[in-house]
Amino acid sequence: MPSDTAGSWTPVALSADLPPATVIPAWTPLGAIALWRSQSGRASASSDRCPHRGMGLSHGFVRGEALSCIYHGWSYSPAGGCIRIPAHPDLVPPETIRVAVQQVAESDGIVWIAVGEPAMPPPRLDNLAPIRSLTLDADVAAIEAAAGEKADADGLIRVADCPWVRLLPAEQIGCTLIHLLVEQGRSVADRITASRIAEAVRRRAETRQKDMA
Structure with a gap:
């Protein structure tokens, strides 16, 4: 992924897959995260572990501008601080109760998470439209071989x-x-074709990965 000496950016989801008031699991090189969007539309990334009993926050829920744990309802702000403990409604949670957070950026329909402190913003994917995300049981080298092209400086792999x-x-x-992703302006039929192409790349990459094991 695009990086510099201070850090890098990881594309973890499509913006369209994270509507307001939702939370989904995601992963970065720093570990599992709870990726969530507040009711007002702000995207945030919190460590996927509630400090109370260790429950995954990606199993939780979003109300207003806070992410809440499904277990006991402890709520956290986008900055990571605990702001509410339902069992003690009159208590102001101490500042020491907090979850780690990571910087989030959105551009061109992609949600990016910072690893470290990148000196530059995420790459612009001008004239490209995101279609869907899928998981492959293969590494990037196998995907490049299956697509017939190497990743460019922005991390994009063109299908040859x-x-x-x-x-x-x-x-x-x-x-x-x-x-x-496909070039902007492509028809619905082209987008369907692109999805089928991605599935074909998946099959080739996974076969190659198995052959190399």
């Missing part, structure tokens, strides 16, 4: 026999998440 299709990978533990 269909150059208007791009794949944006994000390596995870034992698999790779890829976001499928």
Whole structure:
């Protein structure tokens, strides 16, 4: 992924897959996160572990501008501080109760998470429209071989026999998440074709990965 000496950006989801007042699990090189969007539309990334009893916050729920744990309802702000403990409604939670958070940026329909402190914003994916995300049981090298092209400086892999299709990978533990994009202005039929192409790349990449094991 695009990086500099201070940090890098990981594309973790499509903006369309994170509507207001929802939380989903995601992953970065720093570990599992709860990716959530407040009622007002702000995207945030919190460590996927409630400090109370260790429950995954990605199983929780969003109310207003806070993420709440499904277990006992402890609520956290986008900055990570605990702001409410339902069992003690009159208590102001101490500042020491908090979850780790990571910087979030959105551009061109992609949600990016910072790893470290990147000096530059995420790359612009001008003239590209995101279609869907899918997980491959293959590494980036196998995906590049299956697509017939190497990733460019922005991390995008062009599909050699269909150059208007791009794949944006994000390596995870034992698999790779890829976001499928097509050039702006493509028809519905082209988008369906692109999805089928991505599935074909998936099959080739996974077969190659198994052959290399």
